Amino acid sequence: MDEEEPEIEVVVYEITPKVITRVLGKTVIPDDEEHECWEWQGSRTYDGYGHVSVGGKLFLAHRVLYVVYKGEIPSGLVLLHSCDNRKCVSPHHLRVGTQAENLQDMHNKGRWRRKPHAQSKGTARDA
Numbered sequence: 615m616d617e618e619e620p621e622i623e624v625v626v627y628e629i630t631p632k633v634i635t636r637v638l639g640k641t642v643i644p645d646d647e648e649h650e651c652w653e654w655q656g657s658r659t660y661d662g663y664g665h666v667s668v669g670g671k672l673f674l675a676h677r678v679l680y681v682v683y684k685g686e687i688p689s690g691l692v693l694l695h696s697c698d699n700r701k702c703v704s705p706h707h708l709r710v711g712t713q714a715e716n717l718q719d720m721h722n723k724g725r726w727r728r729k730p731h732a733q734s735k736g737t738a739r740d741a
């Protein structure tokens with residue numbers, strides 16, 4: 615697998631109501647929204663992240679939802695998943711961290727697992 619990396623412009627500071635509506639329209643929010651994964655139903659990037667395209671710009675779904683529910687992501691920081699489910703866009707399963715932490719996190723867990731739907735019990739590893 616040697617996929618070419620597409621040019622992706624990720625804009626997180628211009629999240630409009632239209633973007634939010636598009637993202638929420640493709641997100642399945644479970645009954646237990648704090649603990650269960652929010653399954654993304656829309657398009658995904660080459661590496662598996664849900665996204666919408668609005669006005670020719672690409673918005674990553676989990677980042678949009680994080681900003682909506684939790685607040686701004688400080689520049690230079692990345693979002694870390696606590697549940698290892700790339701289809702999951704739940705802001706409750708995300709926290710901000712550095713890219714170095716992200717790599718360390720993945721290393722600690724061994725590797726990315728790509729389960730279609732992670733079980734909710736015991737996945738909230740965040741302190």
Ligand SMILES: [Zn+2]
Binds near residue numbers: 650652697707
């Ligand atoms: Zn999740």
